[in-house]
Amino acid sequence: MKLAYWMYAGPAHIGTLRVASSFKNVHAIMHAPLGDDYFNVMRSMLERERDFTPVTTSIVDRHVLARGSQERVVDNITRKDKEEHPDLIVLTPTCTSSILQEDLQNFVERAQIESKGDVLLADVNHYRVNELQAADRTLHQIVQYYIEKARKKGNLPEGKTEKPSVNIIGISTLGFHNHHDCTELKRLMADLGIEINEIIPEGACVHNLKNLPKAWFNLVPYRELGLMTARYLEQEFGTPFVDITPMGVVETARCLRKIQQVLNEQGAEVDYEEFINEQTLHVSQAAWFSRSIDCQNLTGKKAVVFGDATHAVAMTKILAREMGIHVVCAGTYCKYDAEWFREQVSEYCDEVLISEDNAEIGNMIARIEPSAIFGTQMERHVGKRLDIPCGVIAAPVHIQNFPIGYKPFLGYEGTNQITDLVYNSFTLGMEDHLLEIFGGHDTKEVITKGVSEASDLNWTKEAQTELNKIPGFVRGKIKRNTEKFARERNINQITIEVMYAAKEAVGA
């Protein structure tokens, strides 16, 4: 047992659901107790999704404990098949079904006989993998299923597309700025004259998965989702993949050069150097920013980076290599990928922290006292407590991290966004300090007050206590309303009764 208040990566089934519900017309059925469908709330709220989240639950209740699920799972699958005609139904195990050890594979096989759509059991074990690993695995599983299906039917397309083309693998629902990143990558590919073959899983149709081998190469922008699929496609079809995250000016260039190499090996004869040069010097403002005096002022400032592997690595490199900021500690909660993480960041920071324990990360930040933090929502709150500004660079995130405005982290526009994020975090901190040193905004004492807080009315002790229970941000208003009410009625002793009579009268 582990005492935990907070977790960075969610449970395995969340990963499976993220992949399943990213596809078009794929339905996931969770084998879970009542209340485990919180995923639907998150998707509906955070993504502000207009459509019903295609996830339902085959409920595990007391009866299931006693007698097993029996026909229930099969019935739920066939029912959903009839109601919504999905192309694929993914039966998703949860922590509960992991221990019940029912033969879910058997249910899937039986349901398949009656269903028009395909039925698949997500191969994830709650106790072995987390959200990110499960997502990677489920995507691989679905791709493999449809490639093999096409192969069996003999309708797997032969050969590559005429012009150089790419599959973008790993864009998913509830991913950190995924939609914006996807748009940016599509633009980037268009600029390079590379056709988009397929984008998976977001918005993809499972029947198109058989076309994946037609691409010249696969691009996997995020370390956490898509690598398994890319490796599988390489092994099966020899499709090379590029797994350099194009985040930051240097890494974007490195990614593009790798793409150039991969394409030229297949006889494309492309040269992106001119494009990279033009973009770096004149389109992205990040390179210019690094020369400007604004950035000069940041030289040697201390920062701490924490997040998923992709974003923490990229951010560390950007801060250290492109802005001259001193990254004291870089860390990730992707423990399973620790080796890669270390290898990537060790030359750009003093120490590396691999941990899932938010208290350990909080303590590290308190010890180092950086001028700015780049982390998840958890680090943002640590920063709040310690008065250190924080830029959010990775999940877990809140609704404000799903902006409607265009805010990619990848590609050349991404470099601009990151520049703003970094610069704003640091200047906010600086302004704060300057204010402190020079004694705040107003050094003169305020002599007159527009709205007097003092009052001629007498509050009883009980009423005062009751007033103090009211949250601070509305307390003043309630006090004023109550006193106004009392004055109008010539009451000069304010009791709890008067307080609530006032509330009823004002109607708020």
Add this chain to the structure above:
Amino acid sequence: MTLAQAESTLNFECETGNYHTFCPISCVAWLYQKIEDSFFLVIGTKTCGYFLQNAMGVMIFAEPRYAMAELEEGDISAQLNDYNELKRLCEQIKRDRNPSVIVWIGTCTTEIIKMDLEGLAPKLEAEIGIPIVTARANGLDYAFTQGEDTVLAAMVARCPDKAPVADVEKNEGNAIQKLLNFGKKKEEIAAEESEFVKHPPLVLFGSVPDPVVTQLTLELKKQGVKVSGWMPSKRYTELPVVEEGYYACGVNPFLSRTASAFMRRRKCKLIGAAFPIGPDGTRAWIEKICSVLGVEPKGLEEREQQIWESLEDYLQLIRGKSVFFMGDNLLEISLARFLIRCGMTCPEIGIPYMDKRYQGAELALLEKTCLEMGVPVPRIVEKPDNYNQVQRIYELKPDLVITGMAHANPLEARGINTKWSVEFTFAQIHGFTNARDILELVTRPLRRNNSLKDLGWDKLVKEAKV
């Protein structure tokens, strides 16, 4: 059954139970705030933790007095010893937080692996010297607010059965009185006592924010009824005294287990009243309490009338409109009854679980309200099926759907007004004073529509996408 009969009696149906609601462990979110010296330990998996972390939102960063005892593979396969593991964690909690009580929340996983929490608790309690209350608030058996019910039912057993007598010799008067009125002079106490009618002690149960406690206590005080204690109290150490023969009355509709714990385990008499939600409910609640305790209620009719008058601007917005409850928090019957009295119609009340005995008076008031308002009685659907409900919503086109967050945005995108049901659980909705707050919530989407009308942005999904 003739048509007339069908219209005058309530219809109960039961569907498949495929509906969205919060897991009952969510009760820790409001209970740890209510019981200030408690610590809630949820013994479950990452799934439970993930839910709480996301459902509690920003509260999670305020160093809440709750934590997960996250079960690992070794716990499931019993390679690790439950008792030792729990002891280690509880000692850590004692060291870091020093609470007056640790509440263990049993989850689906502890049920399935049959971890004997009720058996382990007394042993560990004796060893570490902190009371441990066990509540099985799991998704296998319960929905959302029923979590509070399991916790309160477990706590009923912990209420002292006699007033503390320790300092009785020091004080000339009654020790309880002394405690309750501590610091006050004798004549003040006497004056205060004279405000109450003599009646058997009354304990109220249900966790409501402190201001609501004050408001409801004062409402009863106006009738001369004295509230001897609230379950739960602000602190675990202040749990009310419960003696055999006391009266107990619930303020929330989801507290059936707590009610039976009061009756069966503590031999209390239960006052089965409608719940004090809306001015009609509050008046019925007070009247029932008064009638049981032999007190003549006074001025209630005028008071109710006065509240209704103050609501008139909101009533104008909803009169004649229809409301559909998808059902997820068990407040549905009371809210529907109030809204029907406000002049709305209600084709369907979905509800996770319907205790016809505990909610008896509430159901009777609902029926009476429908009759008096001349509207058909709603169908009450227990364990609803959300998919079927959405089809019925498309057909009925209600003016307002009260639903969970999973369905709210998709329905809004289809031009159907929604109100997020969870807000009713967290807002102050009890008593005369807060009737306006309920309508504030209910009318919000309608007022939003008034400001957005004529923009032609009702339906924002593309039809027939496949």
